[in-house]
Amino acid sequence: MQLNRTAYVVLGMIRLGRRTGYEIKSLVDVSTRFFWAASYGQIYPELRRLEEAGLIEGEDDPESGRRRRSYRLTAAGERALHDWLTSPEPHVLELRDEGVLKFFFADALDPDEQIALLRRMRERYEGVSERLEAIQPGAQAARDARGEEFAYFTLEWGISHAGFMADWCSRMERRVAASR
């Protein structure tokens, strides 16, 4: 059975505990979104496909009257997730960074414009860093309460990665300014 990557995001999120589509989307938006985004338009159809394939099992839990369907992993789903995590297949690795793309073509700009571009790139990454730092307390709590260590390590990675990019922009701003 061929699964796309987003299917594994869904399986992974459900593995952490019974989840609704809405909850999966909320979790994605404060975690994997920074290295693997997913929208409602993918998640809900994916939940149906995964249930048909027997990898997850849904249950309607009214909870109060509001319509709500939450899912848990089946043994087959657990296996599929583990197989993917340990699979030796080369990892998908795609970066689409419009800032770097513009920078690549920045010979067409004059020095002031080049510096302005770098400043915008830097501010972009500083913004990412801030949003990640805002998430940190919650992630720390999840780590301590439910032992989600690697999710926390990944957040650390995100912060240092955004920091690396912002620093690189700073250094380049100074370099361009110096040679102006």
Added chain:
Amino acid sequence: MQLNRTAYVVLGMIRLGRRTGYEIKSLVDVSTRFFWAASYGQIYPELRRLEEAGLIEGEDDPESGRRRRSYRLTAAGERALHDWLTSPEPHVLELRDEGVLKFFFADALDPDEQIALLRRMRERYEGVSERLEAIQPGAQAARDARGEEFAYFTLEWGISHAGFMADWCSRMERRVAASR
């Protein structure tokens, strides 16, 4: 006129000199590919659209008998490229890194599997680094000959970025191994 990002890749490549679709694809594959990929299936239709929009102008140059059509920027094309490069619109910034995604869910793995995952991630980035270093001599020549300074800076960025990722994997491998 709404242009997609790949249109700007095409415009930017043509700005560096008269180019065929084939040449654009070859250039993309050794440069922007690492932060903005593009396939034939995008490039050829895009060339036609850009010509219809009057941003580029194609000319058949038989050169020998082989069918061949090369393009140059029009004044409008030059302007469109410059407007995009200086536009204050927020940059598209998307990362899809299956290694980091797996790492995020790696609480489901045992320590040996976690370390194996990190090793695969590291080797992936080391491979990127090697490919970029192989490109360096050519990029250096282009910088010296045609003053493509920012293209060269971008290559430097790529190498240090891949280095950052590989180093992060190394550190994490040691950290996981230590706590095993």
Added chain:
DNA sequence: TATAGCATGTAATTAGTTACATGATTAA
């Protein structure tokens, strides 16, 4: 009572890849 949030979903669109077809030229 109104607004924010919970919750599910889809239709239309855009973006992008893959795989193929075609044929010429150049170098081994």
Added chain:
DNA sequence: TTAATCATGTAACTAATTACATGCTATA
């Protein structure tokens, strides 16, 4: 002569986003 490279292109498909529709519940 054969394989690699130059060169153009498209059809089919997969992936993903955007924008919308629907309706409930809790809180200010």
